[in-house]
Amino acid sequence: MLTRREALLGSVLTAAAAAAVVAMPVVASAAEVASLPREKVTLVAPPFVHAHDQVAKGGPKVVEFTMTIEEKPMIIDADGTQLNAMTYNGSIPGPLMVVHQDDYIELTLINPETNTLAHNIDFHAATGALGGGGLTLVNPGEQVTLRFKATRTGTFVYHCAPGGAMIPWHVVSGMSGAVMILPRDGLKDDKGKPVRYDRIFYIGENDFYVPRDEQGKFKKYETAGDNYDDTVKVMRGLIPTHVVFNGKAGSLTGDNAMRAKVGETILIVHSQANRDTRPHLIGGHGDFVWEQGKFANPPAKDLETWFIRGGSAGSALYTFRQPGIYAYVNHNLIEAVELGATAHFVVDGTWDDDLMMQVEAPKPIAS
Amino acid sequence: MPFDPVFTFGTTAAAALIGLGITHALDRASLEFPPPVAVSELVVLGPGSFEHPQPGEFLKQNHTVAAPVVQETIDAPLEIMKYQVSVSDYGLCVADGACKPADSRKIGNVPVTGVSHIDAEAYATWLSARTGEAWRLPTDVEWAYAAGERFKGDIDGGESDPNNPARRWLTQYRQEAALGRKPDPEPRAQGAFGTNSKGLSDIAGNVWEWTSTCYSHATIGSDGKRTASSIDNCGVHAVEGFHRTYMSNFIRDGKSGGCAVGTPPDNLGFRLVRDRTGFFQTTIRSLGLTLTAAESRVHE
Numbered sequence A: 001m002l003t004r005r006e007a008l009l010g011s012v013l014t015a016a017a018a019a020a021v022v023a024m025p026v027v028a029s030a031a032e033v034a035s036l037p038r039e040k041v042t043l044v045a046p047p048f049v050h051a052h053d054q055v056a057k058g059g060p061k062v063v064e065f066t067m068t069i070e071e072k073p074m075i076i077d078a079d080g081t082q083l084n085a086m087t088y089n090g091s092i093p094g095p096l097m098v099v100h101q102d103d104y105i106e107l108t109l110i111n112p113e114t115n116t117l118a119h120n121i122d123f124h125a126a127t128g129a130l131g132g133g134g135l136t137l138v139n140p141g142e143q144v145t146l147r148f149k150a151t152r153t154g155t156f157v158y159h160c161a162p163g164g165a166m167i168p169w170h171v172v173s174g175m176s177g178a179v180m181i182l183p184r185d186g187l188k189d190d191k192g193k194p195v196r197y198d199r200i201f202y203i204g205e206n207d208f209y210v211p212r213d214e215q216g217k218f219k220k221y222e223t224a225g226d227n228y229d230d231t232v233k234v235m236r237g238l239i240p241t242h243v244v245f246n247g248k249a250g251s252l253t254g255d256n257a258m259r260a261k262v263g264e265t266i267l268i269v270h271s272q273a274n275r276d277t278r279p280h281l282i283g284g285h286g287d288f289v290w291e292q293g294k295f296a297n298p299p300a301k302d303l304e305t306w307f308i309r310g311g312s313a314g315s316a317l318y319t320f321r322q323p324g325i326y327a328y329v330n331h332n333l334i335e336a337v338e339l340g341a342t343a344h345f346v347v348d349g350t351w352d353d354d355l356m357m358q359v360e361a362p363k364p365i366a367s
Numbered sequence B: 001m002p003f004d005p006v007f008t009f010g011t012t013a014a015a016a017l018i019g020l021g022i023t024h025a026l027d028r029a030s031l032e033f034p035p036p037v038a039v040s041e042l043v044v045l046g047p048g049s050f051e052h053p054q055p056g057e058f059l060k061q062n063h064t065v066a067a068p069v070v071q072e073t074i075d076a077p078l079e080i081m082k083y084q085v086s087v088s089d090y091g092l093c094v095a096d097g098a099c100k101p102a103d104s105r106k107i108g109n110v111p112v113t114g115v116s117h118i119d120a121e122a123y124a125t126w127l128s129a130r131t132g133e134a135w136r137l138p139t140d141v142e143w144a145y146a147a148g149e150r151f152k153g154d155i156d157g158g159e160s161d162p163n164n165p166a167r168r169w170l171t172q173y174r175q176e177a178a179l180g181r182k183p184d185p186e187p188r189a190q191g192a193f194g195t196n197s198k199g200l201s202d203i204a205g206n207v208w209e210w211t212s213t214c215y216s217h218a219t220i221g222s223d224g225k226r227t228a229s230s231i232d233n234c235g236v237h238a239v240e241g242f243h244r245t246y247m248s249n250f251i252r253d254g255k256s257g258g259c260a261v262g263t264p265p266d267n268l269g270f271r272l273v274r275d276r277t278g279f280f281q282t283t284i285r286s287l288g289l290t291l292t293a294a295e296s297r298v299h300e
């Protein structure tokens, strides 16, 4: 049996012991939390993820993050359509925060005076106070610090939830992101065998609802407040004008396509704070997929398409076996092609004829 | 709460003046005669002071506390509309191209609803230009003074327990539930909600009213009274009615505007106050008229 302190410090936790801890949660006093080591992490913009250990070194710690909310116009497609965006840390989606189970996430959320709206943050990974939303509402010119314990493993959405109709409007203006809470001993496959990734990409999918003028052209507004009435009308129709990855149609293609090599294993974390989606890697698979994103459940194997429920984040592990260009899409192909939900992986390496070859090139039909 | 004599402003005389097209008084060479502005009846409240729970959210030693109650003073007569601005009043501003059409389905002698703080300000600016008078939204204090016995502050969960923030949320939620107020979305004819002790109609009916008071987060000093620091968010203003709440300036539909948990306002409208400024008198005088006609109509 673990003592409370051993469980808290967690230096010798095995998977079995971790399970025992989950079954009987430990409660740390404020003094105990105060005595934990602290680590300051600088967040990076998606699809990239800050450096982190896959297997925790040492015991639980308090991991400090800071995000500054930026309200600013952003271009969301190749035609120059403008969204009066609201962002966590300047990006859509907001950055992915990675910690381990039993760590504490301590977020300082800054709402600079240059903004016009009040914002907050609701962490699906957190317990109580509307996910922290009830304790984090900040006016322009204010900042707030929230700490919550990472009790459950998995990938989880966070989003702004400042009350009433402000909630969906802020979310479809860009205010969502994700948290990944890894098991202390790292990810495991369906048999409980450890698995690792060589690269991690965080793909946030967003649905936008941009109003059009009488000619059918997308309207441009001076400020976010100006678009509110018109945007709500479009939102109520439930048909997005844009469904995009990383805040903009085409933002993860061409020069910005994600890169990998044959033989490398990638973990794709995919979040959608508002609407269901169905990621699919064209020409590849999901070797191990945590469709609901929660690592306490064994991953599904060999998926072709997986389902991410609106308001959740899932993850998929895949080892590339062939070089080439892979499209990673929302496999509602209308949304992928017409509305923007397409990303690309550029994969270098050696072709495997055993897996696939063109036995005969196209030629006139033999009579 | 001390009550002061209530004066009702007979407005026939004023209406006649305004009908002369004071808005274009500056352009006297070509005096135009736009349709007369329907002038709302005014109530004039004498000076006085009263205890008032402050608007906004208050922190003390890092936890939320109930809003401090402060002695407020109105030191000059307050001229405020007896009724909320009506659909037909507002319609004149829309017809002049100075106001955005409201999101209200009603017509006629019904308070205008479906208007944002921005719309209310636009109306006040237009009415001021049109009448040569200084019209503006009341402050939270002025509104509360005029609301008298019908004023209700925020639905406040009181002091939070530093060891259990949820206690305050639960208290607040139960308080609201206990009020037992059912949604009442259909605006009624002006006067349907009766008159308060100060002579104002429809205070705290089913139309909440915009004020010019910004939402603020304030920290209270250790003495429990003094505000040590505060941050105003003027993107959000106090809205008054059955209870006081806070809405973003661009919200026109109270039901959708705020309060994740809580009773949302049925409708958003407004009434205005008139400042006795030099501008009014000067304009009148420039037209060769005197104020006596209007002033002499003041009665108890």
Ligand SMILES: [Cu+2]
Binding pocket: A086, A118, A119, A120, A160, A161, A162, A170, A175
């Ligand atoms: Cu927000």
